[in-house]
Amino acid sequence: MIGVFDSGHGGLTVLRALAARMPARGFVYLGDHANAPYGERDAEDVYNLTLENIERLFRLDCRLVILACNTAAAIALRRLQRTWLADAWPGRRVLGVLVPVVEAIVRQPWHVEEPHTGEGAPSETVAVFATRRTVESRAYVGEILKRAPDVLIIQQACPGLVDAIEAGAPADELDGLVNGFVGELLAGMQGVLPDVAVLGCTHYGLAPKAFRDALPPGAALLHQPDLVAASLADYLARHPEFPADPKEPGRLEFLTTGDPSHVARVASRFYGAAAAFRAFR
Ligand code: DGL
Numbered sequence: 001m002i003g004v005f006d007s008g009h010g011g012l013t014v015l016r017a018l019a020a021r022m023p024a025r026g027f028v029y030l031g032d033h034a035n036a037p038y039g040e041r042d043a044e045d046v047y048n049l050t051l052e053n054i055e056r057l058f059r060l061d062c063r064l065v066i067l068a069c070n071t072a073a074a075i076a077l078r079r080l081q082r083t084w085l086a087d088a089w090p091g092r093r094v095l096g097v098l099v100p101v102v103e104a105i106v107r108q109p110w111h112v113e114e115p116h117t118g119e120g121a122p123s124e125t126v127a128v129f130a131t132r133r134t135v136e137s138r139a140y141v142g143e144i145l146k147r148a149p150d151v152l153i154i155q156q157a158c159p160g161l162v163d164a165i166e167a168g169a170p171a172d173e174l175d176g177l178v179n180g181f182v183g184e185l186l187a188g189m190q191g192v193l194p195d196v197a198v199l200g201c202t203h204y205g206l207a208p209k210a211f212r213d214a215l216p217p218g219a220a221l222l223h224q225p226d227l228v229a230a231s232l233a234d235y236l237a238r239h240p241e242f243p244a245d246p247k248e249p250g251r252l253e254f255l256t257t258g259d260p261s262h263v264a265r266v267a268s269r270f271y272g273a274a275a276a277f278r279a280f281r
Pocket residue numbers: 006007008010011036037038039040068069070071072131134162200201202203
């Protein structure tokens with residue numbers, strides 16, 4: 001089974017794309033609803049919570065874990081890969097959701113770190129909408145500019161949007177919030193318009209229409225869940241050490257650190273189908 005982790009419900013949008021793309025694979029979803037949202041938490045707190053939840057999935061025998069949370073990936077992934085993973089859990093892997101988005105923007109594979117410059121190099125203006133903590137980490141900015149220095153990146157934090165989405169706020173409330181954030185971003189761009197918009201928080205995928213309507217018509221909206229699914233399929237094809245379990249193709253489990261009955265009620269909006277959540281023990 002492949003572990004999929006998010007602070008709450010947002011990662012279900014990623015799980016949905018993963019399960020659709022890789023129907024033979026089994027996935028265990030873990031939402032840390034008891035501690036969500038992460039986006040306004042202290043970075044050290046996000047790191048510790050992320051580590052704790054990855055270990056929970058490792059103990060359930062997931063040898064590969066996807067951090068389906070931009071905040072957790074932006075804050076914790078590099079650090080845990082450099083300082084913890086190989087010693088604490090040799091042979092286990094943790095992948096995030098930023099890399100596939102960065103690859104799509106810079107138009108070259110992640111492992112190519114030489115700057116993509118010259119003829120045909122990316123030079124778009126990219127708007128990144130994310131939680132406050134992801135914005136502050138500058139993970140998107142750093143990774144994109146290292147590889148595509150001609151790209152212009154503008155970030156916009158959207159405080160409160162995750163709570164509104166988790167709470168099932170009505171469309172007009174989400175439209176109002178998103179309009180405000182897009183307006184703030186555009187006001188700071190002094191007439192430059194974004195060519196590409198990244199919803200750099202897995203929750204925001206639940207409000208694509210609000211972003212679509214608020215953004216200038218020329219801005220292409222990247223679909224992070226599909227990019228992550230394509231990237232994972234490619235990774236698994238290159239890593240036979242993570243085979244699918246032929247005995248249980250397509251098995252899905254949904255675990256939460258929160259209240260399963262409440263979580264299950266909200267989850268179908270994110271997952272697009274009923275998700276039978278159980279309490280993590
Ligand atoms: N869904 C998470 C992300 O992708 C953040 C939600 C939260 O603030 O917990 O950033």
